[in-house]
Amino acid sequence: MTSAQFDNDRKLIWLASYPKSGNTWLRSLLTAYLLPHDEFDLNAMLGEQDPFDRQQLDDHAGISSADFLPHELIPYQAQLHRDMAQESENWRLIKTHSAYVKADNREPLFPADASAGVIVIVRNPLDIVPSYAHHEGKDNAWVIAHLGNEHAGTDSWRHRSTTMLPQTMSSWSINVESWLSQSEVPILLLRYEDMHRDTEASLTKALRFCAIEIEPGLVTKAVSRCSIDRLRIDEAKKGFNERPSTQRSFFRSGKIGDGAKNLSKDQISMILNDHGRVMEMVGYPANSSIL
Amino acid sequence: MYSAYGLAIKSDIELPALAHIEPTEPDITIAAATIPADAGGKTKFRNWEAEPERFLSSFFGIGRFLITGGDTIHYDRDAGADDTQIISIILGTALAAAMMQRRILPIHSCSVMTDQGAVLVMGRSGAGKSTMLGGLLALDLPMLADDVTGLDFDNNGQPVAIPGFPAMRLWEDSLTKLGHSTDGLPQVRSDIRKYYVPVENFHTTRARIRAIVHLTVSNETNVRIEPLGDAERVECLSRFIFRKKFIDGMGMRRFAFEQVAKTVNQVPLLRVTRPAVAVEPKRLAQQMLDHIATAEAVSVL
Numbered sequence: 001m002t003s004a005q006f007d008n009d010r011k012l013i014w015l016a017s018y019p020k021s022g023n024t025w026l027r028s029l030l031t032a033y034l035l036p037h038d039e040f041d042l043n044a045m046l047g048e049q050d051p052f053d054r055q056q057l058d059d060h061a062g063i064s065s066a067d068f069l070p071h072e073l074i075p076y077q078a079q080l081h082r083d084m085a086q087e088s089e090n091w092r093l094i095k096t097h098s099a100y101v102k103a104d105n106r107e108p109l110f111p112a113d114a115s116a117g118v119i120v121i122v123r124n125p126l127d128i129v130p131s132y133a134h135h136e137g138k139d140n141a142w143v144i145a146h147l148g149n150e151h152a153g154t155d156s157w158r159h160r161s162t163t164m165l166p167q168t169m170s171s172w173s174i175n176v177e178s179w180l181s182q183s184e185v186p187i188l189l190l191r192y193e194d195m196h197r198d199t200e201a202s203l204t205k206a207l208r209f210c211a212i213e214i215e216p217g218l219v220t221k222a223v224s225r226c227s228i229d230r231l232r233i234d235e236a237k238k239g240f241n242e243r244p245s246t247q248r249s250f251f252r253s254g255k256i257g258d259g260a261k262n263l264s265k266d267q268i269s270m271i272l273n274d275h276g277r278v279m280e281m282v283g284y285p286a287n288s289s290i291l
Numbered sequence: 292m293y294s295a296y297g298l299a300i301k302s303d304i305e306l307p308a309l310a311h312i313e314p315t316e317p318d319i320t321i322a323a324a325t326i327p328a329d330a331g332g333k334t335k336f337r338n339w340e341a342e343p344e345r346f347l348s349s350f351f352g353i354g355r356f357l358i359t360g361g362d363t364i365h366y367d368r369d370a371g372a373d374d375t376q377i378i379s380i381i382l383g384t385a386l387a388a389a390m391m392q393r394r395i396l397p398i399h400s401c402s403v404m405t406d407q408g409a410v411l412v413m414g415r416s417g418a419g420k421s422t423m424l425g426g427l428l429a430l431d432l433p434m435l436a437d438d439v440t441g442l443d444f445d446n447n448g449q450p451v452a453i454p455g456f457p458a459m460r461l462w463e464d465s466l467t468k469l470g471h472s473t474d475g476l477p478q479v480r481s482d483i484r485k486y487y488v489p490v491e492n493f494h495t496t497r498a499r500i501r502a503i504v505h506l507t508v509s510n511e512t513n514v515r516i517e518p519l520g521d522a523e524r525v526e527c528l529s530r531f532i533f534r535k536k537f538i539d540g541m542g543m544r545r546f547a548f549e550q551v552a553k554t555v556n557q558v559p560l561l562r563v564t565r566p567a568v569a570v571e572p573k574r575l576a577q578q579m580l581d582h583i584a585t586a587e588a589v590s591v592l
Contacts, residue, residue: 063383072351
């Protein structure tokens with residue numbers, strides 16, 4: 001198995017995924033495992049998005065990022081990532097929904113000389129649809145169009161700037177393929193479905209990738225602590241600062257196979273048409289048997 | 292010639308947001324120049340370097356900017372960069388570095404004039420400073436600054452606010468919502484739909500600082516206003532020095548600490564925590580001003 005490659009300059013491990021693919025769940029598992037003596041707190045998980053905080057970039061580079069176009073920010077962000085890696089005492093986990101993108105000068109947003117590795121989490125896009133629709137408060141048709149939109153992103157700054165920097169998600173296929181086809185940053189691919197089927201094995205893989213010694217008892221404990229049911233209870237009790245709105249919860253059932261049941265034949269066919277090639281690349285059946 | 296932050300500015304590039312003044316001896320001269328590769332300072336920091344009285348910064352695809360002695364801003368344009376890109380750097384980063392060299396602390400805050408002095412509202416990008424400023428202007432208070440207010444002291448050692456320039460920077464979207472057209476307004480960047488909007492009700496002279504407010508957002512349902520505790524005051528104001536890392540680069544840490552400490556000893560600091568859901572700007576602004584007045588009356592602050 002490929003492992004992350006740490007050195008004094010390479011300390012960042014990216015947790016990269018298209019939205020609603022299990023990134024937050026993996027963050028919770030890693031937090032419960034790596035901080036076993038702390039009381040687990042949904043609102044204080046490892047894998048924050050600090051480098052995408054606009055103020056952080058402005059302070060670091062001495063720029064007003066809101067007066068720049070998103071692609072112009074990449075070289076400044078890349079240098080921020082390098083400095084964060086060099087200045088961190090320990091390795092760091094950072095969550096992103098961005099595709100693996102490069103600036104016009106071909107400099108990558110996730111520079112290899114700062115990045116020890118990336119854990120890419122993927123999920124069958126058919127199941128992403130209902131989950132994402134709930135998250136965004138939109139219908140399935142909107143999400144399907146969004147999954148296919150190569151210009152899609154978070155905090156796009158087309159009409160106004162936000163506290164977070166724009167991230168180019170692109171389409172589901174481009175997002176997944178951009179990470180899997182790069183060879184600069186060591187990569188571990190985790191599938192949401194495998195995390196569901198055998199959470200302990202998936203967490204163990206992620207920890208091994210990060211060169212963490214495995215204590216099986218702790219893995220079992222972390223998995224039990226971060227079952228979807230318990231995370232839902234946490235969210236109901238204390239709230240979750242990443243929930244989409246006060247009206248909608250973040251954690252749902254997390255079931256596998258829900259997507260196909262909720263979608264029309266035309267919608268399924270549209271997804272297979274748009275993403276079938278990359279779905280098969282990551283082991284999801286993309287043939288007519290689903291219809 | 293232009294005026295901003297109480298300074299006479301001579302510029303060879305047109306600065307659309309600034310007020311014109313009659314020709315006089317300039318405090319700051321802005322000019323195109325060839326900046327040698329070794330023009331930077333002793334402290335190297337990725338895209339910028341500095342030393343006392345000298346600051347050099349590179350902006351990818353825009354150009355290099357050298358600020359020296361508090362009186363000179365030189366820009367060396369990259370091929371393809373247009374005027375708006377150069378101007379946006381001059382009016383932000385370059386002017387901030389020049390102000391620091393002139394021993395004026397740039398504070399990341401909007402500010403208005405009240406009948407008892409200037410009120411500064413600081414907040415991280417996105418906290419709602421522009422919305423708060425909109426509310427304050429709707430109460431007919433003159434603006435001192437949209438994004439960066441100068442902090443200095445008068446002859447008696449009292450903290451004073453130095454007005455910036457009579458314009459706000461607003462996205463087209465916000466302008467439309469306010470019922471304004473973008474016709475004839477200069478763009479902040481030719482390729483970004485953000486505009487310099489002239490503000491007619493502008494306070495032009497330095498003013499005693501009445502209060503400094505830290506604006507934050509939370510998921511609470513009500514607005515919360517509270518004075519900042521002693522332990523937090525220096526840290527809070529220091530955090531909102533605009534381009535604060537330049538201070539260290541130019542060897543001005545001690546100076547900045549002294550200015551901040553002197554200010555928080557004389558000026559009340561309070562925190563306004565607003566709900567993330569929209570609050571009517573004028574009401575929020577009035578609530579904040581009422582709180583300042585009440586606290587002054589009972590000397591709580």
